[in-house]
Amino acid sequence: MDGSRLIATLRQTLDAHPARMLCVAYSGGADSTALLHTLAQLPQARERGLRALHVDHGLHEDSARWSERCKRFCEALDVPIEIVRVQVEHERGEGLEAAARRARYAAFAQNLRPGEWLALAHHREDQIETVLLKLLRGAGPHGLAGMRGQRSIGPGTLWRPFLNVPRAELREYVAAQGLGFIEDPSNDDIRLSRNFLRAEILPRLHAHWPHATQSILHAADLCRETADHLDALADTALQSLIREDHTLDAGGWSALPDALRALVLERWLHAAGLPAPTRAQLAELRRQVTEAREDHLPLVAWPGAEVHVWRGALHARAPSSEPHGAWESEWRGEALQLPCGGTLALEDSTGKPIPFDPPLQVRFRRGGERIKPAGDAHTRELRDLLQRAGIPPWQRARIPLILRDDELLAVADLWWSAKGRALFEGIGARPRWRRPD
Numbered sequence: 515m516d517g518s519r520l521i522a523t524l525r526q527t528l529d530a531h532p533a534r535m536l537c538v539a540y541s542g543g544a545d546s547t548a549l550l551h552t553l554a555q556l557p558q559a560r561e562r563g564l565r566a567l568h569v570d571h572g573l574h575e576d577s578a579r580w581s582e583r584c585k586r587f588c589e590a591l592d593v594p595i596e597i598v599r600v601q602v603e604h605e606r607g608e609g610l611e612a613a614a615r616r617a618r619y620a621a622f623a624q625n626l627r628p629g630e631w632l633a634l635a636h637h638r639e640d641q642i643e644t645v646l647l648k649l650l651r652g653a654g655p656h657g658l659a660g661m662r663g664q665r666s667i668g669p670g671t672l673w674r675p676f677l678n679v680p681r682a683e684l685r686e687y688v689a690a691q692g693l694g695f696i697e698d699p700s701n702d703d704i705r706l707s708r709n710f711l712r713a714e715i716l717p718r719l720h721a722h723w724p725h726a727t728q729s730i731l732h733a734a735d736l737c738r739e740t741a742d743h744l745d746a747l748a749d750t751a752l753q754s755l756i757r758e759d760h761t762l763d764a765g766g767w768s769a770l771p772d773a774l775r776a777l778v779l780e781r782w783l784h785a786a787g788l789p790a791p792t793r794a795q796l797a798e799l800r801r802q803v804t805e806a807r808e809d810h811l812p813l814v815a816w817p818g819a820e821v822h823v824w825r826g827a828l829h830a831r832a833p834s835s836e837p838h839g840a841w842e843s844e845w846r847g848e849a850l851q852l853p854c855g856g857t858l859a860l861e862d863s864t865g866k867p868i869p870f871d872p873p874l875q876v877r878f879r880r881g882g883e884r885i886k887p888a889g890d891a892h893t894r895e896l897r898d899l900l901q902r903a904g905i906p907p908w909q910r911a912r913i914p915l916i917l918r919d920d921e922l923l924a925v926a927d928l929w930w931s932a933k934g935r936a937l938f939e940g941i942g943a944r945p946r947w948r949r950p951d
Contacts, residue, residue: 517687520552524675528558534671535630536562539569539622540595542584542696545635548684549676551693553633554591566595567625567632569618571602573610573700580696587694598625611706623668630670636661639681642727643711645734659738748777756782761827768803775800779828786830788819803828811907824906831908834950844873845916847943854878855950858914858926860943868943875917879910885922888935896922899929914947 528536536559538550550566553559568584570577581597588595600617602610622632641660648657665672676684688695704710719726751774755763762782770778779799780790791799795816802812803823812823815833822829834855841853847860847869858876859867883896900910916924916934923934926947930938938944 517548517552517555517691520548520676520679520683520687521555523679524552525556525558527673527675528556528562531631534562535627536564536633537626537630537670538564538566538593538633539635540566540584540588541568541698542580542587543635543698543701544688544695545637545676545681545684547587547693547695548687549633549635550588550593551591551691552687554593562631564593566593567622568595568597569621570597570599571614571617572599573602573614574698580698583694583696596625609707611708619667622672626668626670628669631673632667632670633673633675635676635684636674637676637679637681637684638727638731639712639716641677641734642716642730643708645730646711646715647707655737655741655744658734659741660734662738744773744777748774748781752778752781757827760786761829764803764823764826764828767828768800782828783819783830788830788832789817791816791819791821799823799828813908822906822908825904829906829908834912842875842877845876846870846873847941850876850914852876852912852914852950854912856912857948858916859946859948860938860941861946862943865946868941870941874923875920876914877917878912878915883915883922885925885929885931887929888932896925899925903928909949912950916945 528534536553538546538553540546540550553564566584566588568581570581574580585595585597598621600621602614602617626632645658645660648660651657661674661677663674663677700706701709702713704713723729751770755766755778757763762779767775767778776790776793776796779796783790791814795814799812799814799821802814806812806823814821818832819830820833822831835853843850845858848867849857849859851857860870862868879896884893885896885899886893887899900913905913913926913928915922915926916930918937921933922931923937924930924945927945928947930945
């Protein structure tokens, strides 16, 4: 076949989205070979700086040879190619398939240029397999919607132009054009979930239900419509619940319908660069919000994130180690790296660090500290100052204290004594604490 239908599919989208740089995720397999070859025939693609990106997972002894073959194919098409080698780590309890996919998409995101489109060769059968695998994993509407034709990835956009194209049509194109491609033996390993579904389950499914393909794709479309509607509702709900300090109203979040609660939390966490919880962790967080006593400080944690419930709000942060109570350091005004994250520096009005001698001491709370803030008639317990200032309890142990001869001169850049103020004014600088959060 001459590929006119494939080329028309690509041309239509490119004409509708002008001035986008274009990159092809090129594995060397039949499908991505068809995609790259058809795009190379289009002036619209060439004008966008068409290039290829090949990810070498290093999982097969021939992977280096495959990379070289991809390079030669691109040279024959006069298409630049970048080969990225990744290390596949699968120690998170996930399978090799999932780990390889995670590494591959991380490489895509890291190597895309701002605004660039990344074309992937996923086709109709890939979409069907994805929907069924999501169903078997208990996914909701977002998972059952399958792969989207376009979505953001890193600084660019992921584009799947062949999602409605049958696999057979791509294979026919490759054969008609006499194009060589790589046969990855792992595609025949039915121990891998997708391969088992493709080789063992789908043929039987189609034999019994001849219209299974259309029915599955129709269901995916319906789920996508539902997911898009839920996304819009979740965006509206998040805007109404988020506070100026980027915390989330706990009671309002807990009162959301079940269909929105997880979506709102996920959006809020992702905006902070944090991962979402499992359903069990989500349920525990809601239980803590609704059942915990006022004098408790609920905390729900999972790998990469922890959420505190305090003063009617959810506070999220990345886990960090607690500061060691015995830690202490001399400090001459330089930017001091604190062991629990963040820095402390003595800076003038322009932000320039100001050194001084003799050195002061910096440490964290050990209990019982007191200070008489400059201008205050009374000596205050540090514990009371922190509470009245509304500083969350989990942050209090990380606030650096500045001392000279065991006398507390300043609490980071929050309070200082009269003696501390005189010292800093004499130097012409003030403490500046850059928080780890």
